[in-house]
Amino acid sequence: MSALEQKLTYLTAAGRFDICSPGECLQLLPMTLDAKKTSQTPEILPVPLDTHRASQEAPGGLEDPNVRTVIAPYIPYNRRTGGCGRMLKMLLNGTCSYDCAYCAVRTQRELVSFSPREFADTFLRLWRDGLVEGLFLSSGIPRDVDYVMHDLVETGEILRRRGYGGYLHLKVLPGAIREDIRDAARVADRISINLETTSPDRLGDIAGVKDYRQDILKRQSWVAEEKPGGHTTQFVVGAADETDAEILSCLADQYRRVRPSRVYFSAFRALSGTPLASHPDTPTWRARRWYQADYLLRDYGVTADELRAALDEEGFFANRDPKVVLAAGSAPVNVNLAPRRDLLRVPGIGPKAADRILALRRVRPFTGSADLARAGIRGKAAGRYLTFGGRDAVQTKLVL
Numbered sequence: 001m002s003a004l005e006q007k008l009t010y011l012t013a014a015g016r017f018d019i020c021s022p023g024e025c026l027q028l029l030p031m032t033l034d035a036k037k038t039s040q041t042p043e044i045l046p047v048p049l050d051t052h053r054a055s056q057e058a059p060g061g062l063e064d065p066n067v068r069t070v071i072a073p074y075i076p077y078n079r080r081t082g083g084c085g086r087m088l089k090m091l092l093n094g095t096c097s098y099d100c101a102y103c104a105v106r107t108q109r110e111l112v113s114f115s116p117r118e119f120a121d122t123f124l125r126l127w128r129d130g131l132v133e134g135l136f137l138s139s140g141i142p143r144d145v146d147y148v149m150h151d152l153v154e155t156g157e158i159l160r161r162r163g164y165g166g167y168l169h170l171k172v173l174p175g176a177i178r179e180d181i182r183d184a185a186r187v188a189d190r191i192s193i194n195l196e197t198t199s200p201d202r203l204g205d206i207a208g209v210k211d212y213r214q215d216i217l218k219r220q221s222w223v224a225e226e227k228p229g230g231h232t233t234q235f236v237v238g239a240a241d242e243t244d245a246e247i248l249s250c251l252a253d254q255y256r257r258v259r260p261s262r263v264y265f266s267a268f269r270a271l272s273g274t275p276l277a278s279h280p281d282t283p284t285w286r287a288r289r290w291y292q293a294d295y296l297l298r299d300y301g302v303t304a305d306e307l308r309a310a311l312d313e314e315g316f317f318a319n320r321d322p323k324v325v326l327a328a329g330s331a332p333v334n335v336n337l338a339p340r341r342d343l344l345r346v347p348g349i350g351p352k353a354a355d356r357i358l359a360l361r362r363v364r365p366f367t368g369s370a371d372l373a374r375a376g377i378r379g380k381a382a383g384r385y386l387t388f389g390g391r392d393a394v395q396t397k398l399v400l
Helices: 003-013 051-057 116-128 143-162 178-187 201-204 212-226 244-257 284-299 304-310 320-329 352-359 371-374 379-385 391-399
Strands: 027-032 067-073 087-091 134-138 169-172 188-191 229-238 262-267
Touching: 003 262, 067 262, 087 116, 116 143, 134 143, 134 379, 143 169, 143 178, 143 262, 143 379, 178 188, 178 212, 188 212, 229 244, 229 284, 244 284, 284 304, 284 320, 304 320, 371 379
Parallel strands: 087 134, 134 169, 169 188, 188 229, 229 262
Antiparallel strands: 027 067, 067 087
16 A cells, blocks of 8 residues: 555544534545546445544455555535535544544544645545545644644645535634634635534533633634534534533524534544543434434524423433424424424424425315325324314414
8 A cells, every 4th residue: 555545544534523414424435546547436335433443444454455445434425415425534634732532633643644735636536536526624733723724725725726616624723813714714615613512611621722712612703704604513422521401502502603504413432542531432322312402403493492391300311302202291283273383393294394284284174194194294203293173273274
């Protein structure tokens, strides 16, 4: 394996968090780096979140000198079509001087990095060969933040100048200056800075170098101003022993204050060689419940106060869909009379289904599960939380 192949393999495997959400998944793509363009379609190998270990164990592993491939993680998600695309997740630098106790990059001592031009050359070759379709570019911080941010932005600028028009997500590093954030927003489709946890005290327990208010919240406000509607953030759930009640308060503040387009949740995994090596892993279902809760806040009109009713006495979600928990404690909804807001609180009914119900019931009332199926709604999921009013009551309501 060449030095270039080794670097690409290492720097794609080194990333850990901020990976994916339901509907997306991290996979491995063996990518041929031969100078001649290959006509073969690369095999896609599904792998767990521990990408470094999985890449070492993947078929045709990295230690085989006869295999001329690079095993690189990518996120198969296409925001425009909802189908699968190949977005390469990459670190520009594979070492970091910060002390984040949950991160594997801090444990690496050998300096492995790409220069902006070197990585741009590599990525453009993969893109033109049809092996990747998008790029998520982040970095460890081996030296001054300003130098690393400059390299991230310069990489994006080189890609754009050389004809890359695909999706580009650039990570904003804690403590970045506003000029670099502005340049990142100009060149990228999306930018992001990670909260990691819920408060200064919680962050101090797992990342002593970062200042939560200055390095993260202040920069996040700049990110929101420079890229409104085009920025995200991320939580490492459970790393700092925060409760779900704390996350909920923080998340509600996020949507009120900076309005991220997405929030990502990663279940903490203990890594050997870090201060949290003996810390219990966070169950994967807890991050999954947070994606469900986040959708309720962002797309369904459920308020943080309403969602608190789904928490237990200790401030945590149970391993159960929060929407189901809320519905179980509420009165059934009349499918023929309820406003859109109430329809959205029924399990099995999303925004599109609610709009179909509103349109169809203007023509004739719903009388049972067959009408739900006609609207594309799974009767078993939604039926137990719905009632069906009589025709006269429906007609009176429509006239009003």
